[in-house]
Amino acid sequence: MPRVSSLPSLPAPPPLLPGHLRVIALGGLGEIGRNMTVFEYRGRLLIVDCGVLFPEEHQPGIDLILPDWSGIRDRLDDVVAVVLTHGHEDHIGALPFLLAERGDIPIVGSRLTLSFVTAKLTEHRITPAVAEVEAGGHSTLGPFDVEFFAVNHSIPDGVAVAVRTDAGLVLHTGDFKMDQFPLDRRITDLRGFARLGEEGVDLLLIDSTNADVPGFTTSERELAPAIEAVFRTTPGRVIVSSFASHVHRIQQVLDAAHAQGRKAAFVGRSMVRNMGLALDLGYLTVPDGLLVTLPELDRLPAEKITLICTGSQGEPMAALSRMAAGNHAIEVGDGDTVLLASSLIPGNENAIYRVINDLTARGASVVHKGNAKVHVSGHASAGELVYCYNIIRPAHVMPVHGESRHLHANADLAVSTGIPADHVLIAGNGTVIDLFDGAAAVTGAIPVDLVYVDANTVGGATEDSLAERRLLGEEGVLTVIVIVDADTGELTEAPDFIGRGFVHDERTFEPLVPLITAAFARNGARRTPMAPEKMERLLVQEVGKWARRAHRRQPLIVPVIIDA
Incomplete structure (x- = not known):
């Protein structure tokens, strides 16, 4: 059944x-x-x-x-x-x-x-x-x-x-x-x-x-050898990225840092907050003197430094992503090892691989689930x-x-x-x-x-508005401005164009002029000129057909109808 x-x-x-x-x-x-x-x-x-x-x-x-x-x-x-x-x-x-x-x-x-x-x-x-x-x-x-x-x-x-x-x-x-x-x-x-x-x-x-x-599922304890190897073999700083709630993984990192005589600091608001709570409540055990502030860490040689930060999923505003992009006070470079001690959540693959590539291009070694046993x-x-x-x-x-x-x-x-x-x-x-x-x-x-x-709006964005954003990002936007005689429904002068996201020059949109002029001439031949909203649909239809045929694009078309 x-x-x-x-x-x-x-x-x-x-x-x-x-x-x-x-x-x-x-x-x-x-x-x-x-x-x-x-x-x-x-x-x-x-x-x-x-x-x-x-x-x-x-x-x-x-x-x-x-x-x-x-x-x-x-x-x-x-x-x-x-x-x-x-x-x-x-x-x-x-x-x-x-x-x-x-x-x-x-x-x-x-x-x-x-x-x-x-x-x-x-x-x-x-x-x-x-x-x-x-x-x-x-x-x-x-x-x-x-x-x-x-x-x-x-x-x-x-x-x-x-x-x-x-x-x-x-x-x-x-x-x-x-x-x-x-x-x-x-x-x-x-x-x-x-x-x-x-x-x-x-x-x-x-x-x-x-x-x-x-x-x-593999036991958490089986990760210890791979994490310890990173700390033992890295000549420079070890930068660990993990979920800000993964207390167990952070505990393993702190234990490995302490065993190799390194100091550690947390980077990122959520990481600092959550690990502070875990420490206060006794869920995290930290040897005396292991945790220091970032200014104190800056005075230590690279081989004594461990940074624990957020951004393991490639989040653009997280600490690790900003380091990878060169937009963070901490500069990643030769001799550093970045350890991504987390899973790869479906849907984040491209963002994560982008961060890995950027870190590698800056000279860092990147250790992650794909090349070492550092996550379960x-x-x-x-x-x-x-x-x-x-x-x-x-x-x-x-x-x-x-x-x-x-x-x-x-x-x-x-x-x-x-x-x-x-x-x-x-x-x-x-x-x-x-x-x-x-x-x-x-x-x-x-x-x-x-x-x-x-941002501050809940439920305002819809599938239609997201489709419009994707269209803007992928296909560009073309604003078409026409001036229409209110009595005849025909154009009083040639249309004007403002394009964004197109590879174009001043002649790109010239073929549109006769197409739009003819469409509005047909409109003028009607006994009753079109209502403004119907004119907008006519303009979008004509421009859309041209864009698909001439450029294989479907830009967002913004019609502007001005009553002469």
Whole structure:
């Protein structure tokens, strides 16, 4: 029997029946980012995670992409809490925008997660209502009984979330893997997962990011030799770029720097902030005297210097990208080694390789995942997912956190362990799944769009405006100015042209003059001259046909009609 899939043709869901639990993903399905899941029960809403998606090159000018919570906007007063699984941006980054609409929503999470969130919200002048929880603990949030389980990930203090109601038991793993030798010795709570399995998990929402990767994810500890080799063999400075939240990786870097007698400094606002919080809370262990300020570092010889900065994804304004472009106070050159201690997020490939090329051209050696074992994923591979299926034995599975290929690969793994194919629900953003008496089914879908953040504007940019930006960047713009006799509808003088993005001279647009003149002469022959908006469409049509034929271009055409 085929698996149940989310289809664009799904109807709007019916009203939620009494005693039923509704689950809706508002982001994070079919993409890696903007994770947000809503649970509805007895008229109240519980949100798990509220993250952002970072734009790709085909989304020019966009800063962030948010989940679309327009479907619950008129019910924000019904939200009992936002529960956070961990402190990565794709799970917490949209909180300032949600709290701008209702500022008193309780935020529930672990200690480190809440410290990152509070610092972020402070920058937005928001003081959140927070409730700290620990793995192994319970919280009663409205009609939801929520239990938290330790999971291992690429950031400390991650939790899986079990949601209990009379309608059934749902387990949301969040992002996780099963590293048996984590640096903080905090392993994924498989005993807790097994206990839930004995209780009966009716619906399992499970991380799919590495579902198409065979075997088990490599342990963080196995990176130590490659990182130590970089510090041992580099004659100049070591410049490490990592996510500003990757406490475990930064710990390994600091340990290697200390072993080689180097000093270290953090570069970049988010790196300084997050590592300061991790140090204050005891998640980062730093030997006395290892960390120094940048001015102190400048007085040391190159072989004693370690810089730890942001920019591992090629972000144009991050420290590493500015170093690569020569726009930073820190100049990278011969003898330096740049260590990219992070994954390559899909969509960032071109930006990352551009940074690597620019750094190499400046004389630096660049060590990255492609040429050394300096990064491991924070997500469970296929072997770990199968292991979880076998100990949890869920009645239904909904793969989450992944692109379409990841979701389908995860679904195949679930079926291979004996879960009935029609109990594996491949959902999309907006798909509605209702659970009652242990049975889960897709009951419809709500509209969900990409919500773009463009500078200080939220939701103003649309697919049409992005298409226009791409057109401007790739095809150029041509402004055509015509003066029209209001009585006859014909031109009173030759049109004028202003082109940008064309290779042209003063004669380039001459062939357009008779074409436009003839078109407006035909307009003048009409008994009733065209309305101005129809004249604009006529002008765009004639110029567009010429540009495609003569230049194989489709510029953005800006018609300017002046009434003589």
